[in-house]
Amino acid sequence: MAARDAGSGTVDEDRAGRTGRRGQRLNRNRLLETALHIVDQHGVDALTMRRIATELQVDPMTIYRHVKNKDALLDGVVEQLWSQVWPQGPDSEEWKAVLSHLGRGLRDVMMRHPSAGPLLLSRPVLPGSALVVLKHALDVVKDAGFTEQEAATIVRCVSSVALSDSALRVTYELPQRPHNASGEPDPEQLISLTQLLPPDTPPDLVRVAWTICPPLETDDDFGFTLDLIVAGAEHLRNRA
Amino acid sequence: MAARDAGSGTVDEDRAGRTGRRGQRLNRNRLLETALHIVDQHGVDALTMRRIATELQVDPMTIYRHVKNKDALLDGVVEQLWSQVWPQGPDSEEWKAVLSHLGRGLRDVMMRHPSAGPLLLSRPVLPGSALVVLKHALDVVKDAGFTEQEAATIVRCVSSVALSDSALRVTYELPQRPHNASGEPDPEQLISLTQLLPPDTPPDLVRVAWTICPPLETDDDFGFTLDLIVAGAEHLRNRA
DNA sequence: CGGTATTAGTCTACACTGTAGACGACAAAG
DNA sequence: CTTTGTCGTCTACAGTGTAGACTAATACCG
Numbered sequence: 013m014a015a016r017d018a019g020s021g022t023v024d025e026d027r028a029g030r031t032g033r034r035g036q037r038l039n040r041n042r043l044l045e046t047a048l049h050i051v052d053q054h055g056v057d058a059l060t061m062r063r064i065a066t067e068l069q070v071d072p073m074t075i076y077r078h079v080k081n082k083d084a085l086l087d088g089v090v091e092q093l094w095s096q097v098w099p100q101g102p103d104s105e106e107w108k109a110v111l112s113h114l115g116r117g118l119r120d121v122m123m124r125h126p127s128a129g130p131l132l133l134s135r136p137v138l139p140g141s142a143l144v145v146l147k148h149a150l151d152v153v154k155d156a157g158f159t160e161q162e163a164a165t166i167v168r169c170v171s172s173v174a175l176s177d178s179a180l181r182v183t184y185e186l187p188q189r190p191h192n193a194s195g196e197p198d199p200e201q202l203i204s205l206t207q208l209l210p211p212d213t214p215p216d217l218v219r220v221a222w223t224i225c226p227p228l229e230t231d232d233d234f235g236f237t238l239d240l241i242v243a244g245a246e247h248l249r250n251r252a
Numbered sequence: 253m254a255a256r257d258a259g260s261g262t263v264d265e266d267r268a269g270r271t272g273r274r275g276q277r278l279n280r281n282r283l284l285e286t287a288l289h290i291v292d293q294h295g296v297d298a299l300t301m302r303r304i305a306t307e308l309q310v311d312p313m314t315i316y317r318h319v320k321n322k323d324a325l326l327d328g329v330v331e332q333l334w335s336q337v338w339p340q341g342p343d344s345e346e347w348k349a350v351l352s353h354l355g356r357g358l359r360d361v362m363m364r365h366p367s368a369g370p371l372l373l374s375r376p377v378l379p380g381s382a383l384v385v386l387k388h389a390l391d392v393v394k395d396a397g398f399t400e401q402e403a404a405t406i407v408r409c410v411s412s413v414a415l416s417d418s419a420l421r422v423t424y425e426l427p428q429r430p431h432n433a434s435g436e437p438d439p440e441q442l443i444s445l446t447q448l449l450p451p452d453t454p455p456d457l458v459r460v461a462w463t464i465c466p467p468l469e470t471d472d473d474f475g476f477t478l479d480l481i482v483a484g485a486e487h488l489r490n491r492a
Numbered sequence: 493c494g495g496t497a498t499t500a501g502t503c504t505a506c507a508c509t510g511t512a513g514a515c516g517a518c519a520a521a522g
Numbered sequence: 523c524t525t526t527g528t529c530g531t532c533t534a535c536a537g538t539g540t541a542g543a544c545t546a547a548t549a550c551c552g
Contacts (some may be wrong), residue, residue: 134374217383243483
């Protein structure tokens, strides 16, 4: 609507005459970036074609030149997220290090983009960026003496846990407080948690929720989970 | 629309005069059941207030007497799904058995309701029905000599894997074939898989997708995953 | 039983969604 | 210059979730 008239002022300030206010023409990457940006700031439900369009100062229909439809756009965002986890860290030969790198990479993405969690989980799409990451992990684990099927199981295990475990805890994220090492609930946090649950939840079940989703997740916490899987994998190798 | 005029024919055939064609009045359970039913048959996207209403032969607005809004309805469906996994199986004292029961229970739900997978994962809600199940697992594991935090980690691990691992593979579900024990791709299935991926995926990455999501998941397959976690847990206990 | 309060169902209306289809502006190729 | 193809725009439409006012059915209490 207001996309054209303002642009007609000066012609040289932009790359070309009529194209979007921000100079450069729209392309898939810029599109997906702002889409992710909107999700981060206002949640998945706010991700509307029209909203992206206004953010980009462009007509809603323009988006369809770069993406088939909204589903494809969402898949693109997922692709974008996967591309943020780097296939190899330092120490990229040691299988344990690689698995832990994979797990932490996925978890980091989740923590950086909390409201994108549902997206990542609800569209179990395997874009190229995901496959690259998985391939490296798979290869290293195989080279460590596992069969291909074993390697697949292990890698699936790590990614599943990293993704859905993180998502669960990010969703129930509580107002973070100084850090309370004991397992005992801080009253204020307990109240917040209770309000997230169905209102008629009996106290002992609230307690269960508290145990499953403790408020602050330290890195060591997730390291513990990773150790568990790695230990399981090793045990599995030494038995045959 | 057509909900009233037909009812005025005979009064005694139904419980009461005007109430929904199917006799009984609408209640939350019947509502959630048909909602789930629609998801099963036509996918999450087909789950529309209006569609549920026609299925129930009721005005769309009636639904709002039993559920606050659509989000609450979706949460209700999730609750419904969790209530399908039974807290305790036979052998409900042995912690390994309980964990495996939990994992398989969740996986079974996923396989019974493939298109509800995204729902279950994208709304990481902890309804009462979930908390009951988790509580039992948590208690048994704790009694087996784990600390509360350890127990939480283990239970989270099992549920995460069962849920998201299953979801991934259900989504990429391939036309099932006789069962091909070797890891080698059946050509026809390979084609199907390739079509599910972005069209420009290079062959070696298609191969990765194949490895991560092998076509037929046998029970033993998942048992393998469960063993891994249980072994990891045990290792963890024996060390302190 | 009658009268009254509460609920369950209905109708209408509205703001908002994704997107098809026709059209204009521009760049590159001939 | 013309042609061709791409990118952005406009208009329009069917379908969505749901607020609000109205009506019929039930539950409750004397």
